[in-house]
Amino acid sequence: MKVLKFGGTSVGSAERMKGVNQLINTEELKNQKRIIVLSAMSGTTNTLVQICEQLYARNYPQAALIITEMELKYRKVIDELYKNDETKERASSLLDNQFGHIRSLAKEKEKFSNLKERILLAKGEQLSTAMFQLFLEENGVKSVLLDALEFMRIDENSEPELDFITENLQIELSKYPDNLLFITQGYICKNSFGEIDNLKRGGSDYSASLIGAAVDAEEIQIWTDIDGMHNNDPRIVDKTIPVAQLSFDEAAELAYFGAKILHPATITPAKAKNIPVRLLNTMAPQLKGTVIVGESQGADIKAVAAKDNITMVNIRSTRMFLAYGFLRKLFEVFEKYKTPIDMITTSEVCVSVTIDNTANLEAITQELSEFSSVEVAHNLTIVCIVGDLMGEKIGYASKIFNSLSEISLKMISYGGSKNNVSILIDTKDKKATLQALNKGLFNL
Numbered sequence: 001m002k003v004l005k006f007g008g009t010s011v012g013s014a015e016r017m018k019g020v021n022q023l024i025n026t027e028e029l030k031n032q033k034r035i036i037v038l039s040a041m042s043g044t045t046n047t048l049v050q051i052c053e054q055l056y057a058r059n060y061p062q063a064a065l066i067i068t069e070m071e072l073k074y075r076k077v078i079d080e081l082y083k084n085d086e087t088k089e090r091a092s093s094l095l096d097n098q099f100g101h102i103r104s105l106a107k108e109k110e111k112f113s114n115l116k117e118r119i120l121l122a123k124g125e126q127l128s129t130a131m132f133q134l135f136l137e138e139n140g141v142k143s144v145l146l147d148a149l150e151f152m153r154i155d156e157n158s159e160p161e162l163d164f165i166t167e168n169l170q171i172e173l174s175k176y177p178d179n180l181l182f183i184t185q186g187y188i189c190k191n192s193f194g195e196i197d198n199l200k201r202g203g204s205d206y207s208a209s210l211i212g213a214a215v216d217a218e219e220i221q222i223w224t225d226i227d228g229m230h231n232n233d234p235r236i237v238d239k240t241i242p243v244a245q246l247s248f249d250e251a252a253e254l255a256y257f258g259a260k261i262l263h264p265a266t267i268t269p270a271k272a273k274n275i276p277v278r279l280l281n282t283m284a285p286q287l288k289g290t291v292i293v294g295e296s297q298g299a300d301i302k303a304v305a306a307k308d309n310i311t312m313v314n315i316r317s318t319r320m321f322l323a324y325g326f327l328r329k330l331f332e333v334f335e336k337y338k339t340p341i342d343m344i345t346t347s348e349v350c351v352s353v354t355i356d357n358t359a360n361l362e363a364i365t366q367e368l369s370e371f372s373s374v375e376v377a378h379n380l381t382i383v384c385i386v387g388d389l390m391g392e393k394i395g396y397a398s399k400i401f402n403s404l405s406e407i408s409l410k411m412i413s414y415g416g417s418k419n420n421v422s423i424l425i426d427t428k429d430k431k432a433t434l435q436a437l438n439k440g441l442f443n444l
Contacts, residue, residue, distance in 0.1 A: 001032070001216075001218060002033075002218055003034070003211050004023075004036050005039075005205060005208035006020050006039065007039045007042075007225070008039045008044070009224065009225040009282070011040075011041055012041050013041075014077050015080075020223075021136065021141065023223070023285055025141060032180065033180050034182070035211055036182065038128050038204070039128065039187065040127070040187070041128050044128075048121050050066055051066050051106065051120060055106055055112040056112055060106065063106050078131075081131065082134070082135065082138055083138065090134060091131060094131070095127075098123055098127055105119060115196075119196050121198055125185035125187050125204075133183050136181075142180075143181040144179050145183045145184070146183065146184040147185075148184050148185040148207065149185075149190050151169040152165060153189055154197060158191070165210055166213075169215065186203065186205070187204045187207060199265075205262055205263035205265075205266040206266055208220055209268070209277070210269050212275050213269035213272060213273045213275065219278060220278070221280055222266070222279050224261055225281065225283055226281060227284055227287040228280070229242065229246065229262065229303065231442055232303065236306075236435075237434050241444070246296070247294065247295055247296040247388070248294060250302055252267040253419050254305045257383075257386075257420075258307040259305040261279060276292065277292040301389065301396055301442075302387040304384070304386070304441070305384055307382045308381050309356055310342065310354050311356070312353070312354050312380055313365070313368070314350060314375040315353070316349055316350045326371075334353075334355075338360075339360055342354045354411070379427045380424055380427060381426070381430045381433075382424055383430070384423075385400055385437065385441070386420050387419065389419060399440060400421060402440060403439065403441060404423070407432060407433050410424040410425060
């Protein structure tokens with residue numbers, strides 16, 4: 001069995017949905033079991049977030065206006081996607097029901113809540129999958145629409161329960177032993193209370209990987225509008241090239257540190273089951289893209305990624321640094337406020353860490369100040385250089401730092417992973433840094 005995930009741009013219009021139908025029913029695939037995971041149509045989740053923001057602000061007229069505009073866009077897609085009147089009527093009835101529910105959640109007299117928000121945010125995937133299933137039926141393609149809410153579940157810590165997912169997905173699939181094609185929603189799930197929830201933004205990739213692990217898939221395919229994971233950020237750097245092959249560890253580092261093509265959590269379930277993940281371009285399906293597998297392909301620098309909105313916290317103590325328990329006490333503060341650390345460096349009297357979640361920064365700095373002096377710097381970016389760097393043994397460090405001879409570096413981190421050298425820079429230097437690395441490391 002294969003799992004194929006299509007992102008928002010891949011199902012962003014009637015024409016794109018028609019294209020997805022062709023991709024999932026090729027000669028190679030049509031006789032194989034496959035599960036198709038769909039995101040919401042491009043722009044839908046952002047629009048639903050806007051509706052929620054207006055409802056929290058009690059700006060009901062503006063929320064109603066956005067809902068109406070969104071519905072009109074979907075009505076237009078119906079006219080373009082379906083051929084016969086009967087299917088158009090069924091699709092129109094679907095929109096009546098879904099947008100009727102959306103409006104019922106947006107009533108002025110009822111307080112808007114987090115639960116209602118999560119129900120609203122699930123509408124995008126529920127709409128795209130239902131509309132696509134209708135399109136398949138109209139075109140005589142035998143398929144089954146599986147409700148992800150029947151098998152996707154997260155626990156009290158918002159972590160997926162893979163055993164539950166595996167058991168309940170297998171139950172759903174067993175109801176259709178002769179069927180080869182299944183459609184389901186990415187992103188959405190239920191939580192430990194049985195309420196509608198989600199895997200956060202970009203979570204459709206994660207859904208596909210979890211589903212792939214649950215069915216021991218032969219391969220997981222992530223279809224987007226980019227031809228694989230590039231060696232650098234194509235939005236900032238003019239000359240970039242797709243990387244043919246990455247290891248799970250290399251891809252995970254790139255995803256976590258800013259490569260937007262892949263949700264950071266995607267790799268973990270696939271790695272656990274050693275399932276190849278292939279990144280492909282819906283707009284150019286003939287291209288090979290990037291395949292992510294267990295082993296790295298040669299000792300070399302593969303790619304660069306950047307993560308913005310980073311804050312650096314410098315903790316200095318001449319009195320306690322060498323004392324037993326200082327580091328434990330320091331890290332307990334970050335643990336208390338559930339704030340992950342990205343980078344860390346130490347010197348004789350100072351520990352420097354970076355974080356991307358500043359929700360509890362004031363409380364953290366207050367507690368740290370009880371036993372050390374604290375300095376905070378904002379507007380920073382982590383740039384990570386990823387590859388099989390330990391295997392190359394010598395030479396890569398000089399390549400990296402010679403490339404950065406004109407860039408001011410705030411922090412350098414290496415050694416925790418053989419796949420990653422990370423540097424911290426001012427965000428204003430990000431473009432120059434990525435361009436310098438592209439020229440120095442890849443001759444592009």
